Amino acid sequence: MxxxxxxxxxxxxxxxxxxxxxxxxxxxxxxxxxxxxxxxxxxxxxxxxxxxxxxxxxxxxxxNATRTAEVVADHISTLGISTTPAEVTTSAQVLAGKLAAKFGTGALIYLVGATGLATALESEGLRVTRTLDDGPVAIAQGLDPEISYQRIVAACEAITAGIEWWATNPDYSMVGPKSRVPGNGAFIDMLARLTGSQPTVVGxxxxxxxxxxxxxxxxxxxxxxxxxxxxxxxxxxxxxxxxxxxxxxxxxxxxxxxxxxxxxxxxxxxxxxxxxxxxxxxxxPASDETSGSAACQIVDGELRVDESAQDSVSTVESALRLAWEAMDRGEDVAPGNLPRRIHD
Incomplete structure (x- = not known):
């Protein structure tokens, strides 16, 4: 990761x-x-x-730094959950806010990313450039599905030259139509290996x-x-x-x-x-003593949960807490009959 x-x-x-x-x-x-x-x-x-x-x-x-808050809010609203852009926080917005706070309004930022990141930077009063000849003060990197080899080379040169490197998120992969596909973290890893540097990641x-x-x-x-x-x-x-x-x-x-x-x-x-x-x-909370604690115990290194309480949230949380405390003492605890998922 x-x-x-x-x-x-x-x-x-x-x-x-x-x-x-x-x-x-x-x-x-x-x-x-x-x-x-x-x-x-x-x-x-x-x-x-x-x-x-x-x-x-x-x-x-x-x-996700490729979509704007408006696009995300519209998507959620179509599900039957009324949502405004102000209720959406993207890694692009956070990155833009951090850069504006550090470098001030009007600072020139070298963009490696898509529309969502460009919009967030401009909303904070930052200026966006895609050429290093303009003398940017920092690199803002988000996933760019259209990135070219030349842009990757330019980013490597900028990072090596000492321009501050900031990135939206470290997600290494995403689910594509037919397979897992590279996320922003995959490009961060590549640039880090090539330059020996690490970015400030806000996501x-x-x-x-x-x-x-x-x-x-x-x-x-x-x-x-x-x-x-x-x-x-x-x-x-x-x-x-x-x-x-x-x-x-x-x-x-x-x-x-x-x-x-x-x-x-x-x-x-x-x-x-x-x-x-x-x-x-x-x-x-899972760390509280609850009535569910009586329905779970550790036997021979395995969690044992009363079958009548296996779908109880409080029992599952108590079982986890019991196991965590034992594991923090150096003991090994197997799941036993602890369910993987429960239903409400």
Whole structure:
């Protein structure tokens, strides 16, 4: 995986909020959480519209820097979830904001990327160039599906010359029509190998994006919801937020069991349909002692969950916490009969 340069180091999994303050903002990943391609994931519309009904702000945080916030918002709205561009945070916006803060309005930025990144840079009052002859102060790199060999060579020359190198996200691959295809992280890796340098990366799992989105919402106790431990959950944890792994995408309960401390979620959600239960406080964090703890134990190095409670969120969270504590003491814990996914 492409390293995230200049990002805050991951922090240990935090104790959940004890002050009694309510969750006042929910940040969502998109693919695998809200939708699969053009279709909404079961439970997503109900869960997010519940937040709207409760006037709880939401923000959709996406590493995709090729699309503008307007395009992303339109896509979500077509699913039956009314969304404005202000509710979308892209890695391109975060990168543009960081560059504007550092170099000031009017600074000249060498663009390696598509429309989404160009629009974000210009929205921050930055000037965009595609030639090094103009004397840019920094390189802004996002995925460019039309990149040429000559542009790659130019980027290598600029990085080697010492121009600051910033990138939107470290996602190494994406799902294409017939296979996995290169993402921005693949191009970062190539440029890093060629130049011996590393960029400042603002997208997940860097905390920059989470902090940017939560600040826009004015949140005091944000929750990050995602389907990937190594981007969504790690990013939320690194920002010091509570996190929820939703089981409708890439990673499942067994993945969470074996996750290192900085990738462990605070909560488990079968789908976004379970959001009301979590938000209203009837869900318990995975680190709390719950009634579910009586339904799970470790026997001969394996988790054993009472069959009558295998679909219980609280029991699964208690089982994970029990296993994590044992693993942190150096013990090996196998999944046993712990389910991979549960349903709401």
């Amino acid at each position: 492409t390293p995230v340069a200049n990002a805050a180091a991951p922090v240990d999994r935090r104790a959940p909020e004890q002050s009694g303050a309510p969750i006042d903002c929910v940040l969502f990943d998109l693919d695998g959480v809200v939708y699969h391609g053009p279709e909404p994931i079961s439970g997503a519309v109900e869960g997010i519209n519940f937040l709207h009904d409760q006037s709880i702000p939401v923000s959709y945080v996406t590493n 997940k799992p860097s905390p920059h994006m989470m902090e940017f989105a939560a600040h826009r919402c004015g949140a005091q106790r944000p929750l990050m919801v995602g389907d990937r431990l190594d981007t969504d959950i790690e990013g939320g944890n690194s920002a010091g937020f509570e996190t929820a792994l939703v089981l409708t995408g890439v990673h499942d309960i067994h993945d969470a069991l074996h996750a290192s401390s900085e990738l462990r979620p605070t909560y488990i959600l079968p789908s976004l349909r379970s959001l009301p239960t979590l938000i209203t406080g009837s869900a318990q």
